Amino acid sequence: MQRKLFLHIGSHRTATTSIQQFMHQNFEPLKTQGIFYPLRVPRHIRLMNEIFSGRDKAGDVAISLSRRADNQPEDIHTLVLSDEDVSMRRDLRALVPFTERFDVKIIYSMRRQDLWLESWYFQNIKWQWNPALSHCTFEEFLQQRDAFHWIHYDRFVRHLEDLFGAENLILNVFEKQQMPEGPVVAFCNSIGLTDLTGFPPPPHVNSSMSAEMVEFVRHMPLDSLEPPERDLLRRALEQVDRDILGHTGKQSEQLLPRDLREAILAEYAEGNAAIARRYFDRETLFLDPLPAADAPLAKLEIPQDSATLMQRFVAPLLQQLVANGTISAANKAAPQQDRT
Template sequence: MTQRKRLVLHIGSHKTATTFIQGSLVKNQDVLKSHGIIYPRAGQIYDAHFRLCWELRDPKFADLPLTEIGEWARLIEEIQSSPATTAIVSSEEFGLLIAPERLAPLRELFDIQVIYYLRSPDAHLESFYNQFVKDFGTRETRTINHYLAEERLGFLDTRTVLEPWVEVFGARQVSLRIFSRQTLPNGVLQDFLETVGVRQVQGLKSPDVSVLHKVSLPPDALEYLRYANQSLTREQGHHPFVVSLVQMAGKHGDELQTTRAGILSLKSRKTLRFRFADANRWAARTLLDSDRSPFPPRDVPAPPEDFDQRPETADAHVIGRVAALIQNYTSDVA
């Protein structure tokens, strides 16, 4: 009798090093294959399986079974024809934009494991906002407090996100991992591989530099870009520009800490944890066998010590200083 293969669906969440994990999986496919794992090429773009999600959102495929949808049909064939016993499919869009009922037929073909990394609401929001400022498609121009006041923040409602996956695949098939330095002492990639069942992996290659686009900018650099977003109208060149800004900030991070841009106050952090405590307690009870919320408000980390003395927004002096740092960095690497 042929052994059923396992399909691991890594569904997010956003801002939990998903891009780093995906880039690492692409870079280390030989290592994965030595452990009986493939990271399929079907449906892949930008190192993730976004095309699979895009097809599921396309109305013309709404009534078709997965086996009759282009990338999905190729994915199933690639997995079934591979000698590997496990396949990993990864896209954070699964966790927000896809109804898992569409994927229910996969249960007839594979043993399913769903992996989801959960970050504290306050850290998640700060990182998510930072990314919205950096991405060309969003080019956020509001301050983080303005953003917080106007948005519903549904992506922080863990129960709304995960309960449909539990209903379709069962709680035992959903692996919930807490994303924090305390819970991931060996790093998120090692934790991910161990969750899949691979232990003691040595010599892993780092992903390409393009993943730096996902690294959070320090306050003053973020504020520089937020102001620039009002005039950035050309998508071409935007990604490498942000990558170079992140690289510059990596060298001058201590000099870019004069504003509170992108940083929540202590009270805002606690309020966010209270706001989503019930949803996170449900996740802990359902998937971690615990009645304790993984993110108690009393444990919220404080903002920088000088937070109250920092201005919320940058003045011309700060913007000019960041511009000078960019120019100096560009000259150094030219």
């Protein structure tokens, strides 16, 4: 019997990191259920980058994955690969050769576009992997939203249908009432894992910083640092945000006033309705109500006077870097030679 291969391709900001951590941390228990999450990594970004760069081919990867599955002591009937960056690519034909060896199913989760844009802005500032989006204001960010082609869900799904067939697409809607047990459980249901008895509670990771910390980070050159140094600095910033600034709960990402929110959603309304009709037999894709018109917005603001800025952000950050050992006498550079 042909094995199934689930390709989880995003989108971002739909609990992908939590899903990946759950799958990675439960590598052995999943195998007892016949599910193989290969390569011992949380996220298969390197593998996907190799395929899309042409350095590797999906057909060859499929053979390798099949051998790995064959070598497991358990009877493996399902494999799962996960990388949300796949959805950012305009042409996914490089993945089609997987269908020669596996019964391929594509899992894609959709978040309402207004909420997705707000969350995506916070993440781009926090991680700063894209210099074009690392330091822009929210208004400047919104002006670039046409570049986020993968949240034009109807167009994106049409491409998936052309490659894999509509019958092989599993579309999930990232909303509380449509994922009543949470996104990790919804994902497990999508891959056929419906009994989670004995599994630990699903994790929640990759939360956003507060709005004021995001605005502070926007002015910092994290994108100019190497990833290890960037991670150390970001960790310290998150600690200051939580422990010093007191932002301990889930942070509000609401940035859009009601009129602009409605205008943005109108741009996607026709495509969303098309998806709702084709896959959910209804007219409305997203069911959760919009935030109240008078709901307070998160404030992307930092102190304008230097003394308050130093006291609230800079000094605590330096203290945290020392406390973490990032700034330490043990890291003292070798003395420079006298060049006189």
